Amino acid sequence: MNLLSIGLLGASILVALGLASLAALKGWQGWLDLKRFELTHGIAEQALPPATGRIEIADLRERVRKLEAIAAGIDI
Template sequence: MDLLTIGLLSASVIVGLAGASLTALKGWNGWLELKKMELTQSLGDRGLPPATGRIEIADLRERVRKLEAIAAGIDI
């Protein structure tokens, strides 16, 4: 094999590797962006609105008071 053939072959291998690397990098960035979107959406879905959360906490406190009264033997 002559020098020109070896040079062309090595250049084509380098170009192929560069293309594959760029494609993989683009896919990786897309996957990271997808995960960021999933995280922001899941964080937005969590929790109750403030008023509903306060009402629910008040209901839970009332239930705890009733259970404590039952445990202590006091009629409500």
């Protein structure tokens, strides 16, 4: 391989890397713009599920307690 072909190969790799970086940056900026829009318009809160009731939280705590006991080797 001569010096010119090595230079062209290196330059084309750099150009391809630069274009890929620009595309990734554009996608990142678009995602950030979407999140800013969701925050300013209150869409993020609407997408969340409704708050769980006290009974469901108590049930989850009981399950966690049982799993911790199983992990510790204690019979309930």
